[in-house]
Amino acid sequence: xxxxxxxxxxxxxxEATQERRKRVRLIVAYDGTNYHGWQLQxxxxxxxxxxxxxxxxxxxxxxxxxxxxxxxxxxxxLGNVAVFDTRNRMPAEKISYALNQRLxxxxxxxxxxxxxxxxxxxxxxxxxxxxxxxxxxxxPMPVKRLYSLFTYVPLDVERMRQAARYLVGExxxxxxxxxxxxxxxxxxxxxxLEIEEQGADLVIRVCGNGFLYNMVRIIAGTLMEVxxxxxxxxxxxxxxxxxxxxxxxxxxxxxxxxxxxxEFL
Amino acid sequence: xxxxxxxxxxxxxxEATQERRKRVRLIVAYDGTNYHGWQLQxxxxxxxxxxxxxxxxxxxxxxxxxxxxxxxxxxxxLGNVAVFDTRNRMPAEKISYALNQRLxxxxxxxxxxxxxxxxxxxxxxxxxxxxxxxxxxxxPMPVKRLYSLFTYVPLDVERMRQAARYLVGExxxxxxxxxxxxxxxxxxxxxxLEIEEQGADLVIRVCGNGFLYNMVRIIAGTLMEVxxxxxxxxxxxxxxxxxxxxxxxxxxxxxxxxxxxxEFL
Numbered sequence: 001x002x003x004x005x006x007x008x009x010x011x012x013x014x015e016a017t018q019e020r021r022k023r024v025r026l027i028v029a030y031d032g033t034n035y036h037g038w039q040l041q042x043x044x045x046x047x048x049x050x051x052x053x054x055x056x057x058x059x060x061x062x063x064x065x066x067x068x069x070x071x072x073x074x075x076x077x078l079g080n081v082a083v084f085d086t087r088n089r090m091p092a093e094k095i096s097y098a099l100n101q102r103l104x105x106x107x108x109x110x111x112x113x114x115x116x117x118x119x120x121x122x123x124x125x126x127x128x129x130x131x132x133x134x135x136x137x138x139x140p141m142p143v144k145r146l147y148s149l150f151t152y153v154p155l156d157v158e159r160m161r162q163a164a165r166y167l168v169g170e171x172x173x174x175x176x177x178x179x180x181x182x183x184x185x186x187x188x189x190x191x192x193l194e195i196e197e198q199g200a201d202l203v204i205r206v207c208g209n210g211f212l213y214n215m216v217r218i219i220a221g222t223l224m225e226v227x228x229x230x231x232x233x234x235x236x237x238x239x240x241x242x243x244x245x246x247x248x249x250x251x252x253x254x255x256x257x258x259x260x261x262x263e264f265l
Numbered sequence: 266x267x268x269x270x271x272x273x274x275x276x277x278x279x280e281a282t283q284e285r286r287k288r289v290r291l292i293v294a295y296d297g298t299n300y301h302g303w304q305l306q307x308x309x310x311x312x313x314x315x316x317x318x319x320x321x322x323x324x325x326x327x328x329x330x331x332x333x334x335x336x337x338x339x340x341x342x343l344g345n346v347a348v349f350d351t352r353n354r355m356p357a358e359k360i361s362y363a364l365n366q367r368l369x370x371x372x373x374x375x376x377x378x379x380x381x382x383x384x385x386x387x388x389x390x391x392x393x394x395x396x397x398x399x400x401x402x403x404x405p406m407p408v409k410r411l412y413s414l415f416t417y418v419p420l421d422v423e424r425m426r427q428a429a430r431y432l433v434g435e436x437x438x439x440x441x442x443x444x445x446x447x448x449x450x451x452x453x454x455x456x457x458l459e460i461e462e463q464g465a466d467l468v469i470r471v472c473g474n475g476f477l478y479n480m481v482r483i484i485a486g487t488l489m490e491v492x493x494x495x496x497x498x499x500x501x502x503x504x505x506x507x508x509x510x511x512x513x514x515x516x517x518x519x520x521x522x523x524x525x526x527x528e529f530l
Contacts, residue, residue: 031407142296
């Protein structure tokens with residue numbers, strides 16, 4: 001009895017010392033205005049650098065997060081996703097609270113939870129929703145300036161909706177991909193592409209299984225040219241077929257773009 | 266004929282030299298985050314100081330605007346109102362365009378127009394609409410942090426609506442006025458007070474003929490205490506009757522408040 005009990009004690013002590021490694025998923029919201037985008041940069045503070053810095057301080061071990069979407073400088077997010085591994089015994093669900101105490105106020109974790117040790121946010125089927133917001137007025141509205149593109153040029157919303165229909169479905173979106181991007185395939189599927197009027201705001205909401213570099217911003221810029229009458233809705237067919245970035249419209253500015261949510265299937 | 270013609274010429278020249286003084290009204294929108302409120306301060310940049318500086322440079326004469334609502338530090342506006350007099354011959358309607366070129370991007374004139382020489386924004390009947398915005402979530406949302414008050418405490422919206430009804434109409438709002446404010450009368454009329462749910466946002470929209478110092482923020486703070494269960498809707502009767510600032514709830518923070526519009530009757 002005595003011997004068995006000592007064995008048990010030793011086993012428990014060993015278990016306590018050998019801290020289990022776990023993978024933690026974060027839902028990350030941020031105002032991108034003051035950051036050089038998501039990804040680590042040699043010069044400039046990024047969302048990734050702030051997460052790494054604050055997680056490392058919080059958990060007492062070197063942490064390097066993996067992000068789902070490496071958003072550009074100035075792009076905002078309500079729900080980007082990051083994962084990291086830790087041996088710290090803080091419960092995964094509590095990390096959101098503790099980390100938010102350390103992060104700057106323009107980054108806030110919305111949720112933290114443990115996931116399988118091999119789960120990777122870019123190696124699984126997912127559905128992403130982005131919104132591109134346009135404020136229509138005679139003059140810019142200061143409280144909207146950081147989160148929407150201002151335009152005084154009238155936009156024909158019905159024409160934009162007609163144009164949007166050509167993009168829904170599986171297509172080769174090479175014309176809507178920034179030149180120089182290194183990707184194996186430029187085929188992607190847009191599941192839905194809606195254009196919603198919210199008072200003076202026009203919201204382009206696009207949902208898909210993946211997006212090429214600058215794809216949503218090029219779609220927004222191209223749809224705006226249709227709305228302004230510079231292109232016709234039917235021109236979208238030719239733009240897709242061209243497989244040439246020069247065929248599409250301009251890349252709309254970053255600050256109108258918001259990563260709304262990730263859904264993992 | 267010759268003589269008459271010369272007379273005409275002389276008259277026209279005199280008219281051109283004697284520049285007519287006109288009063289110009291501005292509709293002013295701003296993000297109050299980076300300003301020490303509306304009113305001129307010895308230290309600190311204000312909306313009024315920026316308007317005076319840019320108008321003086323634009324029109325080539327010393328300009329001092331008169332504001333309709335001297336909003337506090339951090340309060341935002343879609344439609345505050347200012348007037349000034351000028352002898353510059355720039356058409357009043359063009360001043361908005363020219364002034365916006367000089368103003369910082371967090372202040373934008375929405376309209377400029379000539380008004381009667383004796384028109385004064387604080388000496389005429391008007392109706393003002395304010396919104397106080399509350400974001401309800403488990404954690405703050407970075408892109409909302411500058412324009413709404415975050416709370417994780419659940420709010421019973423129906424109780425808040427019941428409480429709001431006691432405030433509509435003509436009342437002595439002394440309990441809802443910051444102590445120390447110098448006013449002849451603390452009687453005001455609230456024309457409407459609605460509480461609207463916009464997704465996770467709760468918007469308190471109040472319309473009245475005039476508001477005491479901090480009145481909307483004290484109303485918001487008091488209604489939140491009702492929503493949290495710290496006060497009952499019926500308590501509003503006693504709070505009004507007390508004529509004592511200490512009877513009402515706290516002053517809600519400035520950054521949730523937005524001056525929506527002025528209507529002149």
